[in-house]
Amino acid sequence: MDTMREIGKRIGNLRGSLEREGVDAILLSNPSNLRYLTGNETGRALISKDIAVLWLRELYMDIYSFSREFDVRAEEKDAIRHYIEKSGIKKLAIENIPINLYERRKEEFHIELIPTNIVERLRAVKSGYEIEFLRNSAGIAKKGMNRAKEFIRDGTNELDAVAEIEYTIRKSGSESPPFGEGMLLASGPGGANIHAHAGMKKIREGEIVVVDLGARVKGYYSDMTRTIPVGKPDPLAEEILQFTENLEAEAIDRIHPGITAGEIHDFVNRKIEDRGYKLYHSTGHGVGLDIHELPNIGPKSEDVLQEGMVFTIEPGVYVPKKFGVRFEDMLLLGRNKVEILTG
Amino acid sequence: MDTMREIGKRIGNLRGSLEREGVDAILLSNPSNLRYLTGNETGRALISKDIAVLWLRELYMDIYSFSREFDVRAEEKDAIRHYIEKSGIKKLAIENIPINLYERRKEEFHIELIPTNIVERLRAVKSGYEIEFLRNSAGIAKKGMNRAKEFIRDGTNELDAVAEIEYTIRKSGSESPPFGEGMLLASGPGGANIHAHAGMKKIREGEIVVVDLGARVKGYYSDMTRTIPVGKPDPLAEEILQFTENLEAEAIDRIHPGITAGEIHDFVNRKIEDRGYKLYHSTGHGVGLDIHELPNIGPKSEDVLQEGMVFTIEPGVYVPKKFGVRFEDMLLLGRNKVEILTG
Numbered sequence: 001m002d003t004m005r006e007i008g009k010r011i012g013n014l015r016g017s018l019e020r021e022g023v024d025a026i027l028l029s030n031p032s033n034l035r036y037l038t039g040n041e042t043g044r045a046l047i048s049k050d051i052a053v054l055w056l057r058e059l060y061m062d063i064y065s066f067s068r069e070f071d072v073r074a075e076e077k078d079a080i081r082h083y084i085e086k087s088g089i090k091k092l093a094i095e096n097i098p099i100n101l102y103e104r105r106k107e108e109f110h111i112e113l114i115p116t117n118i119v120e121r122l123r124a125v126k127s128g129y130e131i132e133f134l135r136n137s138a139g140i141a142k143k144g145m146n147r148a149k150e151f152i153r154d155g156t157n158e159l160d161a162v163a164e165i166e167y168t169i170r171k172s173g174s175e176s177p178p179f180g181e182g183m184l185l186a187s188g189p190g191g192a193n194i195h196a197h198a199g200m201k202k203i204r205e206g207e208i209v210v211v212d213l214g215a216r217v218k219g220y221y222s223d224m225t226r227t228i229p230v231g232k233p234d235p236l237a238e239e240i241l242q243f244t245e246n247l248e249a250e251a252i253d254r255i256h257p258g259i260t261a262g263e264i265h266d267f268v269n270r271k272i273e274d275r276g277y278k279l280y281h282s283t284g285h286g287v288g289l290d291i292h293e294l295p296n297i298g299p300k301s302e303d304v305l306q307e308g309m310v311f312t313i314e315p316g317v318y319v320p321k322k323f324g325v326r327f328e329d330m331l332l333l334g335r336n337k338v339e340i341l342t343g
Numbered sequence: 344m345d346t347m348r349e350i351g352k353r354i355g356n357l358r359g360s361l362e363r364e365g366v367d368a369i370l371l372s373n374p375s376n377l378r379y380l381t382g383n384e385t386g387r388a389l390i391s392k393d394i395a396v397l398w399l400r401e402l403y404m405d406i407y408s409f410s411r412e413f414d415v416r417a418e419e420k421d422a423i424r425h426y427i428e429k430s431g432i433k434k435l436a437i438e439n440i441p442i443n444l445y446e447r448r449k450e451e452f453h454i455e456l457i458p459t460n461i462v463e464r465l466r467a468v469k470s471g472y473e474i475e476f477l478r479n480s481a482g483i484a485k486k487g488m489n490r491a492k493e494f495i496r497d498g499t500n501e502l503d504a505v506a507e508i509e510y511t512i513r514k515s516g517s518e519s520p521p522f523g524e525g526m527l528l529a530s531g532p533g534g535a536n537i538h539a540h541a542g543m544k545k546i547r548e549g550e551i552v553v554v555d556l557g558a559r560v561k562g563y564y565s566d567m568t569r570t571i572p573v574g575k576p577d578p579l580a581e582e583i584l585q586f587t588e589n590l591e592a593e594a595i596d597r598i599h600p601g602i603t604a605g606e607i608h609d610f611v612n613r614k615i616e617d618r619g620y621k622l623y624h625s626t627g628h629g630v631g632l633d634i635h636e637l638p639n640i641g642p643k644s645e646d647v648l649q650e651g652m653v654f655t656i657e658p659g660v661y662v663p664k665k666f667g668v669r670f671e672d673m674l675l676l677g678r679n680k681v682e683i684l685t686g
Contacts, residue, residue: 041538042538057623058621058623059535059537059621059623059661059663060536062535062663062664063535063536063663063664094442096441096442096443097441097442098439098440098441098442099437099439099440099441099442099445099458100439100458102442102445103458115442115443115446159513159514159516160514162513163510163513163514164510166509166510166513166520167506167507167509167510170502170505170506170509170525171502171503171506173502173543175525175540175541175542176524176525176540177509177520177524177525180523180524181519181520181523182513182518182519182520192402192405192406193403193406194402195384195385197518197519198518199518200516278401278402280400280401280402318402320402320405320406321405321406
């Protein structure tokens with residue numbers, strides 16, 4: 001089965017990383033990391049160069065199927081501690097867990113715990129297998145955006161538009177509504193708020209509407225934004241629409257394997273500042289089993305863009321009390337070209 | 344304005360807690376805690392007995408309105424550290440943040456950092472102001488559930504049902520789709536998976552369908568579950584449906600101010616074990632600005648149920664490869680009675 005072979009490869013890559021980082025094993029409980037390495041989002045997994053053990057609730061042993069790589073065991077008090085002691089693990093990599101859990105694990109295990117993002121770094125480069133899901137996910141996002149363009153008119157209530165667009169996305173096969181908290185849709189002055197959610201406001205002729213949405217297919221998210229004018233916006237809004245859309249294209253033109261993400265961000269940031277505005281968020285982010293993952297395309301980011309990475313580019317200009325403009329696409333970086341998955 | 348007066352009271356309560364805990368101040372960055380204490384989900388807030396400062400992106404200073412309690416400042420490098428040094432704060436309470444951030448803050452501030460859940464504990468007891476929103480949110484959940492009961496038939500595709508039900512919830516005014524990842528809907532054997540999301544499966548005559556959904560109003564979530572039979576289920580399923588629904592009612596009957604949450608969980612757990620099954624999750628959880636918050640109605644929980652708390656009770660029985668049953672309501676604990684908000 002494809003998934004199982006894919007998981008086998010991922011575990012192999014992870015073992016390479018563990019060795020390079022000089023740790024004996026890694027303990028995983030983050031749902032996306034678990035999904036990447038076990039196929040399901042539950043339980044706790046311990047992986048070293050020799051072993052791969054997954055502890056989970058008994059119930060799931062009957063429900064899920066697992067890669068043969070894993071020794072699957074029922075969750076039991078102290079089981080992980082005993083296993084770690086028995087197998088002589090001294091340096092254990094852990095994820096970026098909350099401090100309370102970290103303190104509990106320190107007390108429990110009595111060995112060196114090393115916070116790492118090894119798995120997140122592996123996840124940043126996608127395989128052909130993953131790219132198919134990301135492409136399908138982006139395809140559903142495009143359907144949602146087409147519905148947005150059809151549905152948004154003078155007089156449309158923001159929340160009605162959101163209900164309609166999310167309906168399209170779900171009917172098209174998305175496993176979840178856009179992102180965690182649903183899509184973003186903000187018209188007129190509301191668009192100046194990066195995080196604005198739709199409300200009871202009616203969209204009006206002459207306004208521009210920021211629509212930020214996505215889908216999820218086999219765990220893989222998608223993410224895209226368009227700023228949609230309703231009728232003819234005022235000259236400033238029109239100018240900024242043009243400027244931002246061009247800037248996105250210019251930024252994409254600069255992307256190639258080997259460039260650092262920070263350079264791309266600096267370029268976008270400088271262009272926006274030259275225009276007299278500020279960029280209030282990162283230029284982009286990786287997309288995969290999480291909606292925001294590596295690479296981080298933000299200030300000072302040293303993440304190197306590599307072939308196989310899938311990430312967004314999303315310049316935005318926000319003019320308080322007036323409007324906001326953002327254009328965002330999800331890209332696949334190939335050896336010699338950038339493919340716009342949401343184009 | 345109501346919200347501002349409410350926030351003033353909350354800050355007063357928080358100051359009482361800080362004093363009782365023997366800390367000088369608390370630093371907040373969790374979106375729900377920020378929303379509770381500032382009215383918006385962004386920025387970083389520092390609150391001591393004398394001061395309340397909120398640092399946030401310049402953009403937001405023009406967009407949001409804030410309680411007069413706060414000295415609102417633009418985010419700037421080292422601003423918080425300088426402020427802490429200047430004001431002589433020695434013991435700083437922090438939230439349950441990820442270790443990476445914790446390590447950065449330790450290096451940055453050079454003072455004692457004390458992880459607490461002070462704000463989460465305050466949030467567990469709701470004011471009349473909050474209860475109105477929770478009630479409205481529960482009302483929308485009920486509309487969604489009514490739509491589920493209408494729409495689910497022999498032959499209905501799970502994902503079509505989800506699209507339809509979430510549409511109803513959004514159209515009824517929910518600020519976001521149910522929970523983070525959308526509603527749960529699982530028919531037949533899929534119901535045995537606690538976390539099952541809807542798929543392309545068709546619902547069939549004789550199956551039972553677990554439907555777990557909610558809404559969000561002014562930040563306040565709601566949460567309810569019903570298990571809906573399609574036609575006549577087999578005798579075992581029918582028996583377990585009856586058993587679980589009765590068990591929920593029995594558990595609710597036992598609730599009164601002063602009882603510990605662990606006692607309620609033990610009662611439900613014992614009843615399910617006596618029947619030969621296992622309870623694979625907690626009996627319930629608080630609901631508010633987060634979908635899962637205090638009180639924790641789970642094993643060994645010492646959280647004391649108090650007047651004004653809003654929480655779920657949700658016994659579930661899962662029979663792998665056959666079906667799952669769960670009934671969940673959201674309750675408001677009053678002095679002398681339990682009100683079922685989703686009833």
